[in-house]
Amino acid sequence: MLQLLYLPVLILLLLFYFRLAIQFKIIDKPNQRSSHSRITIRGGGIIFPIALLLQALFSRFEYPLFTLGLLLISLVSFYDDLRPLSNKIRLLVHLLAVSLLFMQAGLMAYPFWMIIPVYILVIGAINAYNFMDGINGITAAYSLITVLSLYFINETHISFALSEWLIVAALSLLVFNFFNFRKKAICFAGDVGSVSMAFIIIFFILLLIIKSGDLKYIGLLLIYGLDTVTTIVFRLIRRENIFEAHRSHFYQYLANRKGWPHLWVSVLYMVVQLLVNVLIISSDLSSVPFLIFILVSGIVFVGLRFVVEGQRSLLGRRLANR
Structure with missing residues (x-):
């Protein structure tokens, strides 16, 4: 019940940010890669790290290294929302923040050769989460399901984390959804929102995997993973630069090419x-x-993309015409 007191506080803090964002023109103007058509406040997802930082303060820093990592990655992401940032600086901060996360989770006790692949996977997942934030409601709605699932597992199956932190994360998502999960969003999450939420969710999933010894919980991010991995593969097949901005994700195809309402895609x-x-x-x-389940899910997802998008869209004209 104590965590519910965060709700009005987070609403007031986000409204205060809106005033600052309008004053300092922290807004998102539509361009050719955008999935929206009106000027919208950018960086509203700053409420996610703020909520967890408040929880850290009032709980006397129960997860100190994680909190520091969240602060670092949120600051650099928010700066990136304001103006372009060097990829080297961004990667350096991400490495430092993830290292702090690993230390908090106890992952550094494992052999070095095991940790390196996890670094690559986690940093890749954080950036993939950021790329998936492209239409109204998708990041906060999807994240809310994941956080609530983690809370349910923690309360009923295996205790791996402090439930209060998951409750506060869920409340911040509810507040943000009120302003974003609508036909004409008032604000977007921005890099600060999608990156920080990815950092938060990955931390708790890692805690769960370490405590349970079960890798199946990676599947709590399965749909985002399938969309991201298949999109990268198809872009490589089309010989595109995977580091350039694009609108090739399946959810973007549904929203932009098929004309599905953003909220329908987010709910899907x-x-x-x-x-x-x-x-x-x-x-x-x-x-x-579990590996068989992942493989079958991947085959089904790829097949679905071929049926909906077609060979030419996915493979390019050169291969599709062969």
Whole structure:
């Protein structure tokens, strides 16, 4: 009940940020890569790290290294929302923040050769989460399902984290959704929102995996993972620069090319991930069945993309015409 007191505080803080954002023109103007058509406040996702920093303060810093890492990665992401930032600086801060996260989770006790792939996976996942934030409601709705699933697991299956932190993260998502999950969003999450939320969710998923010893909980981010990985593969096939901005994700195709309302697409991703989470939580999947489940899910997702988008869109004219 104490955490519910955060709700009015977070609403007031976000409204205060809106005033500052308008005054200092922290806004997002539509361009050719945008999925929106009106000027909108950028960086509203700053409420995510603010909520967790408040929780850290009032709980006497129960996760001090994680909190410091969240602060660092949120600051550099917010700066990136304001003006272009060197990729080298961004990567350096991400490495430092993730290192602090690993130290907090106890991952540094593992052999060095095991940690390197996890660095690559986590930093890649953080950036993928950022790329998936392209239409109204998708980041906060999808994240809310993941956070609530983690809370449910923590309360009913295996205790791996302090529930208060998950509650506060969920409340910050609810507040942000009120202003973003609508046909004409008042604000966007910005890099500060998507990156910080990815950092938060990955931290708690890592805690869960380490405590349970079960890799199946990676599946709590399955739908985002499938969209990101398949998009990268198809862009490589089309010989595109995967580091350039684009609108090639499946959710972008549905929203921009098929003309589906943004909220429909966001709800679709949220509901499908919820069904996956229910399967993961309720089943007793071991390593081999889980890998088979991932493989089958990938095949189904690729097949769906071919049916909906077509060969020419996914493979390019050169290969599609062969």
